[in-house]
Amino acid sequence: MTDVTLPFAPPLDAGGGSYLDEGHTILSWLTTTDHKRIAILYALSITLFFFIGGVAIGLVRLELISPTGLFLTSDEYNRLFTIHGIIMVWFFLVPSIPATMGNFILPMMIGAPDVAFPRLNLLSWYLYVGGAAFTVYVLLSGGVDTGWTFYPPFSSDYSHSNVIAAAAGVFVVGFSSIATGVNFLATIHMLRCPGMTWFRLPLFAWSMYVVSMVMVLATPVLAMSLLLISAERYFGLPIFDPRAGGDPLLFQHLFWFYSHPAVYIMILPAMGVVSEVFACFARRRVFGYGFMVFSLMTIGVVGFMVWGHHMFVAGQSPLANLVFSFLSFIVAVPSAIKVFNWTATLYRGHIGFEAPMIYALGFLGLFTIGGLTGLFLASVPIDIATTDSYFVVAHFHTIMVGGTVSAFMAGIHYWWPKVTGKLYNEFWAQFAAITMFLGFNVTFLPQFVMGWLGMPRRYHYYPDVFQIWHILSSGGAVILAVAYLMPLVYLTWSLFYGEKSPGNPWHATGLEWQTPSPPPKSNFLRPPRVNAEPYDYHDFGRAEETGDESRARPQGDAS
């Protein structure tokens, strides 16, 4: 990039207030185009939806303690797990890291004063909140009983619930996703500060780049499949109706063409977050930076070619099964490269067990388990035996909850001082991180076992032999719930009574830390300039034996 002066960057001695002082009214927040404030709007709304989805599954787990149910009718049970699925997938996991941390940190990380299209950014939040709130209203007032996947013919002919309304809400939220993706892509392409070349981008920025690409290219296909289902339901157009030559399987193809890449929309940002955290708390360069970048991209690309592994038993041709199975195994290669590189990053590092690091280490272990059980499911014979069992449920929760939510928490804790300028209570944060790891395992390891033994997913009533596993799992869910509630308390507490944070409490090298915490409205006090590779925590070729935190060289000059 050429040397450009940034007219919207403030003069050298701007000093003074942070972005939080730019207006205290509700209206000033609701009309803001500042990416940092929009990130906070997102964070608040996402947290709200997360707890609604959590309460829904809490009731389901309570119900499942008894083989014959405790207090729900089967219809209510169906609606509850649908609420959980729809909310957690579309209103929490998909926007979780990109819309909050991506929005807040990404522009700062690459030295930009804001995202490329600030007003589009605000619009995307309104689309998200509008669509999500509408869907949640539909789910709570009447409910939808199709599961989050909306498979026809159930969703087209048989369901008596509000399928179209729920689909419309998800459709709108999809556009919020696309808007965020377009915004990030333009930001990363056009607004990197002088010196920030592509291969100096921190891995979190790379993960945002790849995930934006996937969002932009996959989400519209979901929009179309939901639109077709709605057209079939409302206008009676026989798109997926075999009586008129249609094929219900086509819906599954279109749906998973989005929904499998959506899994990568959830996990890629998580990989970006933990890469930052591992480097910082092990005081090490990320091992194999180039490989990390290319494996992110490979996962993004190959992720588009594996959707058929959701349909091994749905009547796909054996040839298609074979090809999709092979391609699904291929995804394991870049994923394994990442796991090995994170491990190698820790090797001979000066590891500190601060809360973000504990969450990140939890991510590493759980993501590995989730990935390995994914290999079981990518193999056709094993998948046929375990399809629609709790084994599948446990597998994808290990990736999404164990992986993404752990990384989400790691990121929240890592950047909390940056965002708020306050320090949280380290002891409680570490305690919550460990509790979450334990709670997670108590919840989902029994599900692996009972799934393997033959317990089908989504069943309301089940044979007595599975009861012990269900009770264990529900007990684990209680621990998990406590682990989720704790941060809510101590983080809120830190806002009011927390110790004031220094600008760079972790002695991190990223550009986002080379500015006051909380940052000023235009992110930097003077136009930033990057003059080094990322993660310069120690000299090349020489590992640190002692933890000299002052050794870390910032990636650029901005203060």
Next chain:
Amino acid sequence: MSDAAGALREPWPNLQLQRQGVGLGMWMFLASEVLFFAALFCGYAVYRSFNAEAFRIASAHTEIVYGSINTVLLLTSSLTMTVALRAATVQLRGLTLFCLAATAALGAAFLVCKGLEYHEDLKQHLFPGPHFPLSPPATQMFWGFYWIMTGIHAVHLTGGILVVLLVFTLFKRRTVPVQGSTMEGVAIYWHFVDSVWLVLYPLLYLAGRP
């Protein structure tokens, strides 16, 4: 020049980069739109290969005259849009405004024509349902796609017309100077909606016709 300064928006360092940025963003969005329609085309292709004969019978009943007039209208609107963009770049304000108005008018003419065609179709009960006149049953599939494809295209075009009218008003009141980055995005979007029609026209009106 105060006009150019007014066109520059946060967070862009200069107008040239901003124009490139808007162009890039719009292309990314169009990539998304292409995938949106791709799902539809993919469904059409699959079902056409399953039910070739039924699709041939069904497609003979589309109104090719309306379809062809509409193709001419949209292609002409693309011409006026291109002229509008060029005129805006060299700051011919009057010509830009005139061409934008012409574009919106041609787009509206397309919608009117489409409405007349829909009316004809409905008179012949060509909407899938109990009174559908054609057989075998898979002919309904073709007409299902016909309604969805043309409907979604019409929604896109309506959006396009509204945006063109909005931009026209903003330019007219000098709220936004014509040489800003706005025209770039609008023009790219308009051409995209046109090119979708260029795919729909052969799929719905030409293929399978003797």
